[in-house]
Amino acid sequence: MTMSYWLFKSEPNEYGIDHLAKDKKARWDGIRNYQARNILRDDVSVGDQVLFYHSSCKPTAIVGLAEVVAEGYPDPAQFNADSPYFDAKSKIDAPRWVCVDIAFQAKFKNPLTLAALKKMPELSEMVLLQQSRLSIQPVTKAEFEFILRTGAGKS
DNA sequence: GCCAACGTTGGC
DNA sequence: GCCAACGTTGGC
Numbered sequence: 196m197t198m199s200y201w202l203f204k205s206e207p208n209e210y211g212i213d214h215l216a217k218d219k220k221a222r223w224d225g226i227r228n229y230q231a232r233n234i235l236r237d238d239v240s241v242g243d244q245v246l247f248y249h250s251s252c253k254p255t256a257i258v259g260l261a262e263v264v265a266e267g268y269p270d271p272a273q274f275n276a277d278s279p280y281f282d283a284k285s286k287i288d289a290p291r292w293v294c295v296d297i298a299f300q301a302k303f304k305n306p307l308t309l310a311a312l313k314k315m316p317e318l319s320e321m322v323l324l325q326q327s328r329l330s331i332q333p334v335t336k337a338e339f340e341f342i343l344r345t346g347a348g349k350s
Numbered sequence: 351g352c353c354a355a356c357g358t359t360g361g362c
Numbered sequence: 363g364c365c366a367a368c369g370t371t372g373g374c
Contacts, residue, residue, distance in 0.1 A: 204371095229357085251372055327372065327373075328357085328371050
């Protein structure tokens, strides 16, 4: 079994790295995009490493590291009429949306801002820089290791 | 707040 | 199955 690497986006005023550091573990729910759903359902495995990215904030940046601790299962929020993630078209016996659980690993001492990432030739192929809207995206081993080596300095 | 990119919906 | 209209994401 090979370990894979991912980048998960989150808006820090909704749920940021400090929330995850405090909670230790979180359900990564509310993903309502089919491409992202397919990745969660088919490709994300326990033990995979996750770069935690803050979007829609200043500055946008990779801010920490997490690990997958539970692989894809039906997102309970899709069945909860009170949830903003409720989906009336999703059936219990044929769930449309999937979530995973992640655990906090580290908060980077030096977050790698999007502006900085764009300047690094080693990262020019990163999905983040190609297809910015995807909220769950693959990261290559080389990119992952480069990012940890370059910016991180775990705190 | 604006706008580009792109995903989704629905009429035909 | 195409495509126009519309909605959402997310950087700036």
